[in-house]
Amino acid sequence: xxxxxxxxxxxxxxxxxxxxxxxxxxxxxxxxxxxxxxxxxxxxxxxxxxxxxxxxxxxxxxxxxxxxxxxxxxxxxxxxxxxxxxxxxxxxxxxxxxxxxxxxxxxxxxxxxxxxxxxxxxxxxxxxxxxxxxxxxxxxxxxxxxxxxxxxxxxxxxxxxxxxxxxxxxxxxxxxxxxxxxxxxxxxxxxxxxxxxxxxxxxxxxxxxxxxxxxxxxxxxxxxxxxxxxxxxxxxxxxxxx
Numbered sequence: 001x002x003x004x005x006x007x008x009x010x011x012x013x014x015x016x017x018x019x020x021x022x023x024x025x026x027x028x029x030x031x032x033x034x035x036x037x038x039x040x041x042x043x044x045x046x047x048x049x050x051x052x053x054x055x056x057x058x059x060x061x062x063x064x065x066x067x068x069x070x071x072x073x074x075x076x077x078x079x080x081x082x083x084x085x086x087x088x089x090x091x092x093x094x095x096x097x098x099x100x101x102x103x104x105x106x107x108x109x110x111x112x113x114x115x116x117x118x119x120x121x122x123x124x125x126x127x128x129x130x131x132x133x134x135x136x137x138x139x140x141x142x143x144x145x146x147x148x149x150x151x152x153x154x155x156x157x158x159x160x161x162x163x164x165x166x167x168x169x170x171x172x173x174x175x176x177x178x179x180x181x182x183x184x185x186x187x188x189x190x191x192x193x194x195x196x197x198x199x200x201x202x203x204x205x206x207x208x209x210x211x212x213x214x215x216x217x218x219x220x221x222x223x224x225x226x227x228x229x230x231x232x233x234x235x236x237x238x239x240x241x242x
Contacts, residue, residue, distance in 0.1 A: 126152075
């Protein structure tokens with residue numbers, strides 16, 4: 001199968017009852033993938049959406065979250081594939097059907113309120129080799145790239161960095177859980193949306209059904225019930241889905 005080859009790993013069939021669902025495409029199946037996220041909270045939110053859709057659509061293929069590059073390879077095959085968590089970049093704008101944004105977040109520069117008199121580095125910490133680092137450097141920010149997010153937060157608590165550049169969903173939950181961390185939002189570098197997108201082979205009736213499923217789940221609350229933390233709902237762009 002082309003998709004299996006594209007993903008370069010065995011993919012097992014997901015059980016579904018086509019008799020209870022309308023047929024999707026020529027063979028009645030749809031492949032649903034999720035983009036691997038370096039942010040645990042975003043990953044959990046994507047899982048909520050994928051699991052919710054799998055229960056309501058005849059999904060043929062189920063995989064763990066995959067790196068964005070491998071998802072893009074799969075999406076370009078002549079098969080019916082949808083993916084949760086893609087960033088809508090100019091280079092792929094015309095390649096897919098962009099069905100709906102399901103996650104919104106911001107990349108923010110935060111200043112530390114606990115800078116030590118023996119400040120080790122006057123720069124802002126950012127995770128090494130990530131999209132965050134790319135955004136920060138593109139914006140001309142004075143950053144130091146550090147491999148582990150936990151190391152950045154520990155340095156901030158010791159007053160050894162001027163601040164951090166990170167995703168708001170990460171910092172919001174970290175501030176709630178860690179009273180020793182004191183940060184102030186200084187500037188928004190970018191607004192980022194994670195989209196549910198489908199390959200060109202996925203026809204309009206299928207895409208419309210996906211939208212209807214998500215809207216119904218938001219309206220009746222059944223989708224919110226899946227959230228591991230009710231606070232995560234504030235990162236769902238309901239105003240754009242409705």
